[in-house]
Amino acid sequence: MISSYPLHHKTPRTPRRCSALTQEILTWHLVIEMFTLPQKDFSAPTTCLGPACMQDLGSSHGDDLEGECSRKLDQKLPELPGVGDSAMLSPDTSYLSSRGRMIKWFWDSAEEGYRTYHMDEYDENKNPSLSQSDMQRVEPSLLQYADWRGHLFLREEVAKFLSFYCKSPAPLRPENVVVLNGGASLFSALATVLCEAGEAFLIPTPYYGAITQHVCLYGNVRLACVYLDSEVTGLDTRPFQLTVEKLEMALREAHSEGVKVKGLILINPQNPLGDIYSPEELQEYLVFAKRHKLHVIVDEVYMLSVFEESAGYRSVLSLERLPDPQRTHVMWATSKDFGMSGLRFGTLYTENQDVATAVASLCRYHGLSGLVQYQMAQLLRDRDWINQVYLPENHARLKAAHTYVSEELRALGIPFLSRGAGFFIWVDLRKYLPKATFEEEMLLWRRFLDNKVLLSFGKAFECKEPGWFRFVFSDQAHRLCLGMQRVRQVLAGKSQVAEDPPPSQSQEPSDQCR
Template identity: 80%
Template sequence: MFTLPKKESRGLTTCQGPAPTQDVSGSCGNALEKECSGKPGQKPLELYGVGDPTAMSSVSSYLSSRGRIIKWFWDSAEEGYRTYHADEYDEDKNPSGIINLGTSENKLCFDLLSRRLSQSDMLRMEPSLLEYPDWRGHLFLREEVARFLSFYCKSPAPLKAENVVILNGGASLFSALATVLCEVGEAFLIPTPFYGAITQHTYLYGNVRLVYVSLHSEVTGLDTRPFQLTVEKLELALEGANSEGVKVKGLILINPQNPLGDIYSSGELQEFLGFAKRHKLHVIVDEVYMLSVFEESATYRSVLSLERLPDPQRTHVMWAASKDFGMSGLRFGTLYTENQDVAVAVASLCRYHGLSGLVQHQMAQLLRDRDWINQVYLPENHARLKAAHTYVTEELRALGIPFLSRGAGFFIWVDLRKYLPEDTFEGEMQLWRRFLDNKVLLFFGKAFECKEPGWFRIVFSDKAHRLRVGMQRVQQVLEDQSQVTEDPFPA
């Protein structure tokens, strides 16, 4: 995760800033434990773009200007990962190594997946799988994806294989869509905080910017939950971008949201899609966590479940196996779009982002095995996710730490503002490095472009013994920090 150089704009509007926390009760799965409210303060809503990485890029006589920018992104992103990979925790071989509670991977169901992927129907070899495929993906896989999405997205009518394109993962999907939908320098709206690597995905190939729709923890106005996205906030961000001469071509939505875990209701989805239609914006909906909703009280609706899309030619839905099936290393992603111009353009880029025929066969076999998915994998996966989530949230409550609880995804959005050595993003980085020094890797709010310093994402989808060790190390850092930080934000 990384932080980019920013170009600050003039204030677009005003909104209330962060304030001390208080205890509140939760309802409908949208509770913020001790959520934020209190003293209002005027703070301008800021519009940021990617800025100019050329000013920050590394100096190398061996690389082109594009190569230097690409290397700069890598160098900016990799500090935590480099440290972690040099000293990874292993219960037997390296028990003092770094516990990774930062990477959003599901490590709970390898036993189930290993058994299923080792069965004989997965091992097939025939000439067509070794030849160049249709760049959109083999027809047998696209047909299976269409049936799979029709069933699990609860689409009102069967989805069509002709609208499916197969790529090697969600990063490639974002890169391809940004490249074919936008001119150089144009932009997508995206609510913050968001999965920060999307910045890299949209910029490196397409040179496409992101315009941030800044969300805040304080519940004000008509909001009913912290960090709530509304059409009014989308309109303000779009107006601000237009006033600065930034051409916005689309909106990116993540549902369930990363890192908040928010699940948009069907009414909210209709409102967001209606906003996009009014302004003739494309909407990219990332539904990569759609089968990772583990709380029974949480109701998830896919965009593809809506009876009628306001603008189907500008609505593009992404899904991948990396999260819901815990197979981030397999590199399988799929796009569903009714716009054949978009489908063909993205398919052209599949020459560089395609899957091997052997992997396509395995994915088709997995997706068509509805009995295994429904009776074995999903029930056990949800039970394990819920148990891991329960353990970490109980630990956080015992420590008196506020957090968002949503019942979807692999992560908990945690409020550690009272532990900051200073109320700045520099203070946030200092706390992050103290976690890393104490052998636990988390990700800090700035990596998700959160506008309030002090929020962190904790990933809980790991084995129990690693969670125990990781949370013990988190607790030790916070206890040590409490001794030197009595009241970081005095009244």
């Protein structure tokens, strides 16, 4: 970006004479028993005697495990399916990788009783709230394990929120919603449950480079790039335009290299291009994916940051009919549209219940605290404030900042791309490279950094043309003014000798900045 630096649980004692395998078997039996409902009086509310409800067990309870260890070995043990078991390859889970099937199996078995308990929870007297303030309310239920998909009250609000802002033709359903702690976790979880290690997703370039870390480091999944270029070949074309022909070419190339492709990642609005896919283009990409039985992950994290109405943004969830709804998975988060990246909230919407279940099972590692879930539900249901106050003001500020930086770039004679969405402008600085190499691109990036301007260079987005940079403009006017002053100095070949004068604190650029 253009930036100036300025229930404590008492754990039973494990008997020493149990081997590691015996301990594992015993642990599995305890899990099965803890989550099994009594075979009587099914009309009564469910009470929990599972791990979260064992605070009152005395330490002497652990002494009984030594005898239990030998007794359990005489009983028939449940078979733990392995990754390659045929039982896990049923048609119901054919959308998942072997890792995803195993993850889902644990959910379907060990979690069944826990889910049943939450559907009919025993509550002798309603527990009083610890705090009654709106966003800081703390109820005991928020401090307990919940459905790993997210508390139902939050998933209901997410479904309503997405139905409204994505303009879905029919109301979206809470059972298709999973909430996680951010978009990075969503990418990581989806890659893990959809792909085997070494398989790949197609992704058009340039793209937000951190996705490489999200899918590769966690799930060992590759990215097969669909390389786009800036060349305009006709009146109906635009720079870095994605077409089905380019998708087909990239898919063939991956297959020729022995790489199995399992899906396609689309970012809409696109980062770093600010590009917006039309409904017709989206339909074409989805039909391509269906033809090759590919999953499609659509990242719509900037969907509420479209500040030009003429841009004509449409969510994939607004389409009348998805070509392959069981392989179409939509992501959204509050990190960009609400500027709340530190809160770590992301949501997945998918009609594929196998995928939803497998991803939800990984929420053991990627879930949100109950307190954050409550706060998020409060935010998302405040539609009046979002529509009448927040979004109009946010769009106005984004548009003003975009206009200022665009005018500065035009005054410098620098080409750029931006379609009125997102926080960034894709800037063509190729004429400032002595040679068209990524080494020269890095040298230019380093000169910006040495002059206290942080930009993102094109290679980080897998752009195949050296010299493109991403300028982030979502900042206050006086900081943008200072940033653009430093950009001019670098491009003019001048390094800073003295500290910059303190900028005006005005929210509007000064006359000097204009």
